[in-house]
Amino acid sequence: MLPEKLKSELTAQIGRVAHPREMAIDVINALQDHFGYFSDEALTQAADLLGMSPLELDELATFYTFIYREPVGKHVIHVCDSLICWMENGENLVAHLCGQLGIRMGETTADGLFTLLPVCCIGYCDRAPAILIDRKVHGPLTIESLDRLIDTLRENHS
Amino acid sequence: MTATYPQVLLKHRKPDRITTLAEYREAGGYEALRQVLTEMDRQEVKTRLSDALLLGRGGAGFPAGIKVQTVAEDAPFPRYMVCNADEMEPGTFKDRVFLHAEPHMLIEGMTLAAYSIKASHGIIFIRPEYESAARILEREIDIARREGWLGERILDSDYDFEIVVHRSGGRYICGEVTAQINALQGIRPNPKQPPPYATDKGLWGKPTLVNNVETLACIPHIVRNGAQWFKDLALSPEAAGTKLFCISGKVNKPGCYELPLGIKLSEIIETCCGGMKDGATFKACLPGGASTGYLTPDHYHIAMDFESLKKVGNRLGTGAVMVFDHHNCMVAATLNLTEFFARESCGWCTPCREGFPYLRDLLWRIENGQGGADFIPMMKTMCRHLWKSYCAFAPGGVASIESLLVYFEDEVMAHIEGKGCPFKK
Amino acid sequence: MPKLIIDNREIDVPAGTKVIEAAERLGIMIPRFCYHPALGSVGACRVCAVAFTEGPVKGVQMSCMIDAQDGMVVSTTDAEAVDFRRHVIEWLMLHHPHDCPVCDEGGHCLLQDLTVAGGHGLRRYRGLKRTHNNQDLGPLVQHEMNRCIQCYRCSRYYQEFTGYRDLGVMGIGSRVYFGRSAPGVLESPFAGNLIDICPTGVYTDRPSRYVGRRWDYQRQPSLCIHCSLGCNLTASARYRQVMRHEARFNGKVNGHFICDRGRYGYAYASAVNRPRQAMAAGTIGATADILAGAREAIEQTVERYGPVSVAVVASPRSSLETLAVAKQACGRHGWTGLAVAGTARQALNQKTAVDRLRPELAVSLAADTKAHDVLVIGADPLNEAPMLALSLRQVQRHGGHVTVIDPRGVRLPFDFDHWAVHPSSVGAIVQALIQEIGGGGASAPAISTAFDVRTLARRLNASPRPVVICGTDILTPREIDLAADLAQALCRTHKVAGLFFTLNSANTFAAALTHDASVSTEAVVDRIEDGSVRLLVAVEQDLWRDFPDRKRLQAALKRLDHLVLLDFVDSPLNHTADHFIPTQPLYESGGHWINQEGRLQASSAVMAGGEPIEVTGTLDHPPRVFDTRIPGSEPIAAWQAVAALSEESVENQMQLLKTALVDFHPAVNPAPAEAAGQRIDLHAISPARVESGVPTLPADEDAPADAIILLLVDWTFGTETLSAMAPALNKVEEAPAARLHPDTISRLGLEEGRPVTVTMNANRLKVPVQADARMAPGVMVIPRHHLLEWQIFGETRVILERSQLKAESA
Numbered sequence A: 001m002l003p004e005k006l007k008s009e010l011t012a013q014i015g016r017v018a019h020p021r022e023m024a025i026d027v028i029n030a031l032q033d034h035f036g037y038f039s040d041e042a043l044t045q046a047a048d049l050l051g052m053s054p055l056e057l058d059e060l061a062t063f064y065t066f067i068y069r070e071p072v073g074k075h076v077i078h079v080c081d082s083l084i085c086w087m088e089n090g091e092n093l094v095a096h097l098c099g100q101l102g103i104r105m106g107e108t109t110a111d112g113l114f115t116l117l118p119v120c121c122i123g124y125c126d127r128a129p130a131i132l133i134d135r136k137v138h139g140p141l142t143i144e145s146l147d148r149l150i151d152t153l154r155e156n157h158s
Numbered sequence B: 001m002t003a004t005y006p007q008v009l010l011k012h013r014k015p016d017r018i019t020t021l022a023e024y025r026e027a028g029g030y031e032a033l034r035q036v037l038t039e040m041d042r043q044e045v046k047t048r049l050s051d052a053l054l055l056g057r058g059g060a061g062f063p064a065g066i067k068v069q070t071v072a073e074d075a076p077f078p079r080y081m082v083c084n085a086d087e088m089e090p091g092t093f094k095d096r097v098f099l100h101a102e103p104h105m106l107i108e109g110m111t112l113a114a115y116s117i118k119a120s121h122g123i124i125f126i127r128p129e130y131e132s133a134a135r136i137l138e139r140e141i142d143i144a145r146r147e148g149w150l151g152e153r154i155l156d157s158d159y160d161f162e163i164v165v166h167r168s169g170g171r172y173i174c175g176e177v178t179a180q181i182n183a184l185q186g187i188r189p190n191p192k193q194p195p196p197y198a199t200d201k202g203l204w205g206k207p208t209l210v211n212n213v214e215t216l217a218c219i220p221h222i223v224r225n226g227a228q229w230f231k232d233l234a235l236s237p238e239a240a241g242t243k244l245f246c247i248s249g250k251v252n253k254p255g256c257y258e259l260p261l262g263i264k265l266s267e268i269i270e271t272c273c274g275g276m277k278d279g280a281t282f283k284a285c286l287p288g289g290a291s292t293g294y295l296t297p298d299h300y301h302i303a304m305d306f307e308s309l310k311k312v313g314n315r316l317g318t319g320a321v322m323v324f325d326h327h328n329c330m331v332a333a334t335l336n337l338t339e340f341f342a343r344e345s346c347g348w349c350t351p352c353r354e355g356f357p358y359l360r361d362l363l364w365r366i367e368n369g370q371g372g373a374d375f376i377p378m379m380k381t382m383c384r385h386l387w388k389s390y391c392a393f394a395p396g397g398v399a400s401i402e403s404l405l406v407y408f409e410d411e412v413m414a415h416i417e418g419k420g421c422p423f424k425k
Numbered sequence C: 001m002p003k004l005i006i007d008n009r010e011i012d013v014p015a016g017t018k019v020i021e022a023a024e025r026l027g028i029m030i031p032r033f034c035y036h037p038a039l040g041s042v043g044a045c046r047v048c049a050v051a052f053t054e055g056p057v058k059g060v061q062m063s064c065m066i067d068a069q070d071g072m073v074v075s076t077t078d079a080e081a082v083d084f085r086r087h088v089i090e091w092l093m094l095h096h097p098h099d100c101p102v103c104d105e106g107g108h109c110l111l112q113d114l115t116v117a118g119g120h121g122l123r124r125y126r127g128l129k130r131t132h133n134n135q136d137l138g139p140l141v142q143h144e145m146n147r148c149i150q151c152y153r154c155s156r157y158y159q160e161f162t163g164y165r166d167l168g169v170m171g172i173g174s175r176v177y178f179g180r181s182a183p184g185v186l187e188s189p190f191a192g193n194l195i196d197i198c199p200t201g202v203y204t205d206r207p208s209r210y211v212g213r214r215w216d217y218q219r220q221p222s223l224c225i226h227c228s229l230g231c232n233l234t235a236s237a238r239y240r241q242v243m244r245h246e247a248r249f250n251g252k253v254n255g256h257f258i259c260d261r262g263r264y265g266y267a268y269a270s271a272v273n274r275p276r277q278a279m280a281a282g283t284i285g286a287t288a289d290i291l292a293g294a295r296e297a298i299e300q301t302v303e304r305y306g307p308v309s310v311a312v313v314a315s316p317r318s319s320l321e322t323l324a325v326a327k328q329a330c331g332r333h334g335w336t337g338l339a340v341a342g343t344a345r346q347a348l349n350q351k352t353a354v355d356r357l358r359p360e361l362a363v364s365l366a367a368d369t370k371a372h373d374v375l376v377i378g379a380d381p382l383n384e385a386p387m388l389a390l391s392l393r394q395v396q397r398h399g400g401h402v403t404v405i406d407p408r409g410v411r412l413p414f415d416f417d418h419w420a421v422h423p424s425s426v427g428a429i430v431q432a433l434i435q436e437i438g439g440g441g442a443s444a445p446a447i448s449t450a451f452d453v454r455t456l457a458r459r460l461n462a463s464p465r466p467v468v469i470c471g472t473d474i475l476t477p478r479e480i481d482l483a484a485d486l487a488q489a490l491c492r493t494h495k496v497a498g499l500f501f502t503l504n505s506a507n508t509f510a511a512a513l514t515h516d517a518s519v520s521t522e523a524v525v526d527r528i529e530d531g532s533v534r535l536l537v538a539v540e541q542d543l544w545r546d547f548p549d550r551k552r553l554q555a556a557l558k559r560l561d562h563l564v565l566l567d568f569v570d571s572p573l574n575h576t577a578d579h580f581i582p583t584q585p586l587y588e589s590g591g592h593w594i595n596q597e598g599r600l601q602a603s604s605a606v607m608a609g610g611e612p613i614e615v616t617g618t619l620d621h622p623p624r625v626f627d628t629r630i631p632g633s634e635p636i637a638a639w640q641a642v643a644a645l646s647e648e649s650v651e652n653q654m655q656l657l658k659t660a661l662v663d664f665h666p667a668v669n670p671a672p673a674e675a676a677g678q679r680i681d682l683h684a685i686s687p688a689r690v691e692s693g694v695p696t697l698p699a700d701e702d703a704p705a706d707a708i709i710l711l712l713v714d715w716t717f718g719t720e721t722l723s724a725m726a727p728a729l730n731k732v733e734e735a736p737a738a739r740l741h742p743d744t745i746s747r748l749g750l751e752e753g754r755p756v757t758v759t760m761n762a763n764r765l766k767v768p769v770q771a772d773a774r775m776a777p778g779v780m781v782i783p784r785h786h787l788l789e790w791q792i793f794g795e796t797r798v799i800l801e802r803s804q805l806k807a808e809s810a
């Protein structure tokens, strides 16, 4: 269930705009942050708030890169695999990361901490190779700096 | 080094923070807006933009002056001003750099453009990866409103203008005007072929002006210093203004540099970026993002402006220069780019939706030793046919493949005959 | 009129015509997937590419996206265009499963055709195929996503055209998926059209899955007889069984589509319990003998009690042929009848509607979509005439406006104004509207200020194309007259105004032309009770299901000397009737029907009839009986049976049918074959208003204060007699319930979800209560549902006093 506070906030925000639909992505994001991913429950809740049908909302949710319709880990790591990051040795970085986490691209670690996803050029080619962790950019990365990143995240949870 | 060229947009760029409203005012910020609201009429703004020959910086290079003129005088209200900060063209990060430096320059530019077409609502459409920039913008918009540069009755004129930040869910196609307008309305962001044009029936069916961040940022300066001044900024006669070039890849100092349009590619690489990395030799570059074709050593001294690149059958695009050296495999590079387009195709029309995965498959086989000589004519025909797609995504997407087959056919053949990638051996 | 050249042939087309349509007028079928005349152009599939060699447009372009313009020279055979189209097909086939051998679309598949036509014979792509999971979309439509070619027709049809929001497109790129957010029954009662509109086998007909290839079927143009609109369809039969309906295009009536009631309502024709043999008091006999026996009984009865002691009732679903012969028989012999309508009110309603439908006012279902402003009075389109709702949806899509004045909780797939008024005030409001627009008439009694009559009147009056739609099920003749007056009043402000009635059954219009309003089945029952009618012939009139007072009916039938039944549906009465003759449904007899706008339409026989494999076994192979006659082929056309009852010698039945049709009605063309498809000349309908012995109806006004009005109504699924026998539709129909406004529920001390028992002359009906805030207070609505024994009220619109309602504990 959606906490009343969040619900009323969103209802208020939606009330302020001329066309509820224009808030779709913001509402999806808010519910995704709350539920950890954009679950079916989140979908129906959001649809109600926006006066859209679940399908209409799913048509949007399934289109975008940063909306997760399936469960993801606490930290979602988006690895840029576009031209520059790839040229700057990104491929090895990914291989290393997979090894470190013991998962393949698109998977989530058993402890539910990390999900690994590819992403198209994130606009930090001047800092290649770069990755996004929870929408925050890190780069240019070396194997060492990447390991340190992961370790600190791990420590924060233990 | 770059300092030898006049800096306009990034003049006051700081390493770690934005230019505050106060600092922006000191540097003459918002003066253009004051001038326009107090003593200039709308037409004058439009005329200056046209005279300044300001070409869209979002990739298409459409004259900004003409676009504002296309909003009919008697068009209905409300009218919308959309700032396109989606910036998902691979290799491009100029808008990001700029937004982290001069948010108020954008706000002023937007307000001026909006004023010229009597738009009351401004929207900044921004990609999710730029959350930090989105936060900055929201904060500075509030500040600008508090100081009276935005909102109701700006500077006690009868003009009201509001700006909101719209976060995208993240897809390359959302940068395309018509798709972006759909996205803003909470509809699937498939492009919509005009007519009607956005300036006629755009957002919510109302006149909508869509411009790139950098385009809008130029406007205050044009209004303040005039069209001639702006034209004189460029090195080549037919070009006008400076350009935010994003140089990445095999150079010593990748980054975003403000340089006059018409500057030589060689100068960008050698003087601004400190030359090629580890003394490698320049093999090729993409001049304006993933949707442009390769330039080769033959083009090493080409003037970087819209005209000159058109002359060699290429495009300036976003001015995102991605540099390759002689260690890079052009087939692998093109495969990587094609993967991008296969992944980002919106799925509306057949040639793009199915053609890119097909081309990716062919390139992958060539790169991995499964290619055949018949692949080359196949790819050429398919690329030609992808030009008949629904929107400009696909023609952009095949640019690299087409130029690969023009300039690097030998390298491709070497893959096919050698049953593998020569650069991996 | 732009003039252009396509493949060296010149053609003029109206401005705004797309090149793909212009080519079609020349008989040049340019390939297309996403383009559909009903959905328009979107340029997604790119398979309609042609070359523009001269004129305003140049190069290879999509013919569906470009308006024909003067001076255009178009080539569909241009090498580049052909090669591009070949590639488009190749791309579309990358992921197609090539499962044509087990695909129900195989044989009438546009993708199949264009793949061959496009010259894509050999697979070049060496990559893997992308696959999808299918969804269970309910009992009517089968989903097979892997066949999808992403033409977007389904999502556009479903959301834009029908206005439902539970099917669409998800995902992106080469993984786009068409379906629902979660598996489940499709909400749209027009979902079946997905099957026709999908250019390949993503959506196929579920009930007829794996039954046959199109070329295996006997296919004939047929009609839907499940409501009064008369939508056109193509019926497919195999193994002596109707297997499938598809929409048949008719630009004047249903356009490209039909509703699911019409698409899946056919099962009654091959029902296992369909009577196929003649019976005398339950004992099977030869049809000829039983007919003879019946004739004898008639003659005796006439001898003893005179001709009026023989009465004939027929059914509004019977063919024009049957009604004509029955009417003629009554006329010739002076028998009582022909009665078709159930009750006095219904008879009057139908007669009034048909009499008031003047030619200058009558509009077709298709014309409705062009209306700017529509006022619906006492009609519930989605439930009474589903395709009307789809037409109104188009009105709203084109910027028009729809207002509904009806006590029920009317629902439509678009935004409309609903005035939920009590049935007894409908008339007053219409009267007020007439006055507002200066139509004069008696001054209207004061009406609730909740309804802004003035604004509505202004809108209708200012509208370039207003249409008044009026129902005939829940209203009384007074409101129907007023509705017609309103349409006429609107005409005075010199513009085209339209009038459109919905009737209760497929051939009610024809029926209303035959009977005079004083004879209804109810009236006949009166005469049975007072002993003046001794023998009753019921022609395809399912008294058991349709007569609104079953107990009374049974008692009356007992008093008869003879009961003669002719029908093709099972009924307990068949087995007790003195004489029962099995008749043929329209799939076997063919015939003509006149829809609610007076359009005479023909339906061909699809098959000879006989025992279907539904009966003889497992749907795998027809029975291996070796005989010169088809087993179970005894049923005859109802009109033939009636003819046999009326005439000693039935050699020249055809001749008799001819004369019967000639005498039928001056307005009806004697040779329907020629007239079929046209609206009959309504001028010829005598405008003489119904007078003769008109029964007086109880007025709602003088009902006690705490009384409510009960309406027994039609639902999209589950109420119409024939379609309610279709197992596929039984799976999607709603469970019967009594619906009331929440306030009325509490005022009556009832409780939502709990059953209520309604008592009527010592008979009881127990039904769960449902709240519907959209309804008018003081009204109870119960569906004439096949799962309810609702036949206790004697009418379908009755006043109930508080004492007749009792709340039950669940």
Ligand SMILES: Cc1cc2nc3c(=O)[nH]c(=O)nc-3n(C[C@H](O)[C@H](O)[C@H](O)COP(=O)(O)O)c2cc1C
Residues within 6 Å of the ligand: B055, B056, B057, B058, B059, B060, B061, B062, B064, B084, B085, B086, B087, B088, B089, B172, B173, B174, B175, B176, B177, B178, B210, B211, B212, B213, B215, B216, B391, B392, B393
């Ligand atoms: C596939 C595609 C993606 C695009 N992405 C962007 C983008 O991210 N940012 C942008 O400003 N323009 C983008 N454009 C260009 C816009 O369609 C449009 O030309 C531009 O925003 C107009 O602004 P301008 O005239 O100031 O350049 C894209 C175009 C296409 C076809």
Ligand code: SF4
Residues within 6 Å of the ligand: B173, B190, B191, B345, B346, B347, B348, B349, B350, B352, B353, B389, B390, B391, B392, B393, B394
């Ligand atoms: S070209 Fe690609 S991006 Fe553009 S409409 Fe077609 S599928 Fe979508």
Ligand code: FES
Residues within 6 Å of the ligand: C031, C032, C033, C034, C035, C042, C043, C044, C045, C046, C047, C048, C049, C062, C063, C064, C065
């Ligand atoms: S029919 Fe024209 S693009 Fe599909």
